[in-house]
Structure formats: structure tokens, C-alpha cells
Amino acid sequence: MATVSVIDELKKAQILELLEQGKRIDGRALDEPRKILIEVNAIPKANGSAKVRLGDTEVLCGVKIQPDRPFPDMGDKGLFMCTAELLPLSHSTVETGPPRDDVIELARVVDRGIRESHMVDVAQLVIEKDKSVVGVFADIVSLDYDGNLFDACSYAATAALLTSKTPTWEMIDDKPTVVEGGEKQLPITTIPVSVTMGKIGNHIVVDPNGDEWDSMSARVTITTDSDGNICALQKGGSDGFTQEEINQCGDLSIKIGAKIRTQLKSTQEEYQKNG
Amino acid sequence: MADKRKYVIPGDIVTSGPFRPEQNVILEGNNIISTVVGISEIYEDSVKVIPLTGKYLPKIDDLVIGKVVSHTSLSWELDINSCYIGFLPAMDVFGRDFSTHSDELSSKLKTGDLVAARIANFDRTRDPLITISDRDLGKIDDGVLVKISTSKVPRLIGKKGSMIQMIENGTNAAVTIGQNGWVVVACESAEGLAKAKKAIEMVNEKAHIANLTDLIQDMLNEKDES
Numbered sequence: 001m002a003t004v005s006v007i008d009e010l011k012k013a014q015i016l017e018l019l020e021q022g023k024r025i026d027g028r029a030l031d032e033p034r035k036i037l038i039e040v041n042a043i044p045k046a047n048g049s050a051k052v053r054l055g056d057t058e059v060l061c062g063v064k065i066q067p068d069r070p071f072p073d074m075g076d077k078g079l080f081m082c083t084a085e086l087l088p089l090s091h092s093t094v095e096t097g098p099p100r101d102d103v104i105e106l107a108r109v110v111d112r113g114i115r116e117s118h119m120v121d122v123a124q125l126v127i128e129k130d131k132s133v134v135g136v137f138a139d140i141v142s143l144d145y146d147g148n149l150f151d152a153c154s155y156a157a158t159a160a161l162l163t164s165k166t167p168t169w170e171m172i173d174d175k176p177t178v179v180e181g182g183e184k185q186l187p188i189t190t191i192p193v194s195v196t197m198g199k200i201g202n203h204i205v206v207d208p209n210g211d212e213w214d215s216m217s218a219r220v221t222i223t224t225d226s227d228g229n230i231c232a233l234q235k236g237g238s239d240g241f242t243q244e245e246i247n248q249c250g251d252l253s254i255k256i257g258a259k260i261r262t263q264l265k266s267t268q269e270e271y272q273k274n275g
Numbered sequence: 276m277a278d279k280r281k282y283v284i285p286g287d288i289v290t291s292g293p294f295r296p297e298q299n300v301i302l303e304g305n306n307i308i309s310t311v312v313g314i315s316e317i318y319e320d321s322v323k324v325i326p327l328t329g330k331y332l333p334k335i336d337d338l339v340i341g342k343v344v345s346h347t348s349l350s351w352e353l354d355i356n357s358c359y360i361g362f363l364p365a366m367d368v369f370g371r372d373f374s375t376h377s378d379e380l381s382s383k384l385k386t387g388d389l390v391a392a393r394i395a396n397f398d399r400t401r402d403p404l405i406t407i408s409d410r411d412l413g414k415i416d417d418g419v420l421v422k423i424s425t426s427k428v429p430r431l432i433g434k435k436g437s438m439i440q441m442i443e444n445g446t447n448a449a450v451t452i453g454q455n456g457w458v459v460v461a462c463e464s465a466e467g468l469a470k471a472k473k474a475i476e477m478v479n480e481k482a483h484i485a486n487l488t489d490l491i492q493d494m495l496n497e498k499d500e501s
Contacts, residue, residue, distance in 0.1 A: 008387050009385075009388055009389070010415070011419070
């Protein structure tokens with residue numbers, strides 16, 4: 001059995017035909033993302049977690065915060081790492097086994113978006129310079145797949161980090177030891193939001209669903225920070241974008257990113273208000 | 276004659292006694308046990324369970340809708356909504372003088388194409404052999420694929436095709452129903468297409484309702500006026 005999903009040609013033609021009329025197969029506007037549902041603290045025992053549903057795509061992110069050895073060349077900075085994994089329960093074409101290229105790409109794009117926006121201020125995560133630092137690990141699994149895992153994973157990781165609580169450590173006998181009652185928020189500087197756009201024919205669609213994902217010839221994921229600056233970009237697919245299209249995508253990512261950022265922010269505020 | 280119909284889940288004892296276990300049941304000792312979620316039917320000398328959900332299990336001579344997912348130099352592989360893949364040999368399409376040197380498979384069917392096909396042979400030990408060399412079979416050029424549950428297919432067809440005829444007459448659409456739960460709807464007008472799709476999805480959701488035929492008829496009429 002094929003392990004990649006194949007879209008039937010008739011549906012592909014239908015999607016393109018609708019796009020020519022300015023419509024999408026699920027009735028959305030071309031620049032309209034699907035409804036986002038964010039449930040933070042979905043894993044009570046984790047330092048932070050979030051379950052995000054983007055249309056019919058659903059992912060779960062858990063954050064683990066623990067002391068670690070710093071990288072030899074970055075003794076004055078804490079660690080941040082983000083991984084992603086596809087579970088076979090999320091789609092019939094997903095198999096167990098080592099991650100495939102697309103999953104490796106997914107993890108890297110989500111990681112890069114958060115890392116390059118400097119969302120987590122890793123300089124504040126040092127317990128003792130060159131000896132011990134705090135490591136923040138965001139691990140994401142997919143629960144349901146209907147296209148655009150990039151954005152779903154990115155929102156889940158961001159929401160989980162925004163609501164994460166970290167213990168405080170101090171060095172006692174050369175070992176990092178937890179300080180009682182020292183629980184605090186992670187040092188957050190900005191809220192990165194990724195927006196993925198696909199190219200079908202000559203049309204740019206925001207947040208492609210599963211069928212659109214299988215029909216598109218190229219895609220681009222652009223991450224913006226709270227100031228509306230583009231901080232990460234990933235292009236995929238065999239087709240190319242013209243300069244105007246890339247400019248259009250950049251504008252879209254800033255415009256739509258701002259809306260999604262408001263939602264992420266209000267989720268964070270609501271969570272903090274309720275303790 | 277079927278009596279003692281009841282809902283069963285896997286592990287339920289359907290009955291015990293000298294019955295012949297047929298579909299979706301196993302004989303353990305003297306008990307006949309269901310292996311699926313479904314409705315049990317006890318006949319004079321045999322017992323079977325009609326599953327409520329599940330993948331399609333190929334049966335010889337079934338008409339199915341398949342989607343080409345890949346091909347080798349000798350055959351196509353079709354997704355037929357089953358745990359088995361449909362196997363369509365090139366010779367079936369190109370004829371007996373098929374040659375791997377001169378004939379290119381993707382010239383006839385390429386990945387992503389939908390085909391109406393018939394199960395030519397199947398015995399569970401090998402992937403089902405499929406044929407498209409018959410009248411009304413072959414590549415589907417227009418229409419929309421609607422996926423319904425395999426177990427709802429008989430309901431969609433209705434008694435002697437009554438349900439599907441009603442939908443076709445009410446919408447002017449041509450509906451091809453595969454026994455594997457894939458249905459292709461083709462219609463000249465967009466409204467007819469949408470209505471036929473809605474009717475099929477309604478059958479899929481409300482298959483258990485007794486007066487479904489009336490409901491569908493009402494839905495078909497109601498939209499006509501608006």
C-alpha cells in the first residue's frame with residue numbers, strides 16, 4: 001500500500017476550478033485560515049502543554065524543562081529544542097518507524113520559527129555559566145491530520161511555551177538543585193506565529209487543508225514575531241514563486257499572523273488569570 | 276428467514292448450537308461468537324453478523340470504484356478502500372499482445388485517476404484481481420467522489436435500486452455506486468450535484484432511520500422550490 005496520500009484527479013480539478021472562481025473547496029476565503037481551538041495545560045504533569053486543533057488537524061505539544069549541560073561554545077545560554085512526531089493514529093498513510101523527510105522538515109521548521117524569533121530568552125536560562133543551564137524541550141505529536149501540520153505544531157508549541165512554568169535551580173555541591181517555591185514563568189520576549197501558504201495553479205491559499213495540501217505545487221511557511229518582522233521562512237514543493245507572489249505571501253503572513261497572535265495572547269492571559 | 280436480530284460487539288456470544296458460522300463469526304466450542312460490531316442474524320442452519328462499520332472486503336463480481344495509487348511495468352495498484360490493494364494487470368487494458376517495451380502504462384491510467392472496476396478474482400491469500408474490460412467500466416472522466424461507509428451501500432441502493440433511482444430522478448445526476456463505499460456523482464448542473472451529494476451523505480448518516488425514503492424525497496422536493 002502506498003504510504004503517501006494520493007488525491008484523485010477529479011478532486012484536484014474541482015479544487016482548481018473553484019479557485020478560478022475565487023472559492024475554496026471548504027467554503028473559506030483564499031486568505032482565511034481554519035478555526036483554531038487552543039487548549040492549554042492539556043497534560044497537567046508537564047511543565048507546559050497545549051492541544052491545538054486547526055480545522056481537522058490536531059496536535060499535542062508537551063514542554064519539559066530540566067537542567068542540562070550547555071553546548072561547549074554557548075556556555076552563557078540555555079537550551080531550546082523542539083521536536084515533532086507523526087503518530088500512525090493521525091492518518092492512514094502514516095507508518096511507524098524512523099521519521100521520514102517531511103517529518104524531519106516539520107520539526108525543523110517549527111523549531112526554527114521559535115528559535116529565530118528569540119521567543120525564549122535563553123540568556124536568562126543559565127544556572128552556572130559553562131557548567132549548567134536550563135533546557136527547554138517542546139515535543140509535539142500529531143493526533144489528527146488534515147493538512148498544514150506546520151502551523152498547527154507551531155501554534156501548539158508557542159501556546160505551550162507561553163503557559164509553561166519553570167522551577168528555579170541553584171548550584172549546591174556542584175549540582176543543580178531545585179529551589180522550593182521558585183516556580184515562575186519562562187522568560188518570553190515575543191510571540192512567533194507561522195503562516196503557511198500553498199500555491200495551487202496561480203492561486204495562493206492560506207492554511208491549506210488536506211486535499212489542498214495534496215494538490216498544491218509549492219508552499220511557503222513564513223514566521224513573524226510580535227513586531228511584525230519576518231524571522232523565518234521555509235519553501236517547499238517542486239514549483240516556484242514569483243517575486244510578487246512572495247511579497248504577497250509576506251504581507252499575508254504579517255496580516256494573518258497578527259490575528260492569530262491576538263488569539264494566542266488571550267489564551268495565555270486567560271490561563272494566567274485562572275491560575 | 277432471519278430472526279433474533281440483535282446488536283453484538285466483538286466477543287458476544289451470538290448463539291450456541293449446531294449452526295454453521297458464516298460471515299464475521301467464529302465457532303468456539305459450542306458457542307458462536309461475533310468478531311465485529313454489528314447486527315447478528317440467525318438463519319435455520321447458519322449464523323452471520325452484518326458489520327456496522329469497517330473496511331471493504333472484496334467479493335468476486337463486485338463493482339468497485341478504485342483510485343490509482345501507483346503502477347509497475349506490468350500492473351496498476353488501486354486503492355479500493357480495503358485492507359487489500361486492487362491489482363489491475365496491464366494485459367487487461369492493453370490486450371493480450373501487451374509488451375513492456377512498447378506500451379507505457381501511464382498513457383492509459385495515471386496516479387490519481389479514478390476507475391470503475393469489477394473484482395475478477397479474490398481468495399484472501401492474494402490481492403484482489405481487478406478488471407476494467409467490460410461495458411460501463413474504465414476510467415471515470417468527470418464527477419465527484421463521495422465516500423460512505425461500506426455497510427451503508429445496500430441502503431443507498433435501496434430495494435431493487437429504488438433509493439438511488441429516486442436520487443437520480445430528483446437531481447438529474449448519474450450516480451455510480453461502488454460496493455466498496457465509494458460513490459461517484461456526475462451532474463451537469465452544480466445544484467443537482469450538490470443536492471445528490473447531500474442526499475447520499477444523508478443516507479450515510481441516517482441509514483438506521485425507518486422512513487428514510489420519505490426524508491430523502493422531502494429533501495429533494497424542498498430544494499426544487501427554493
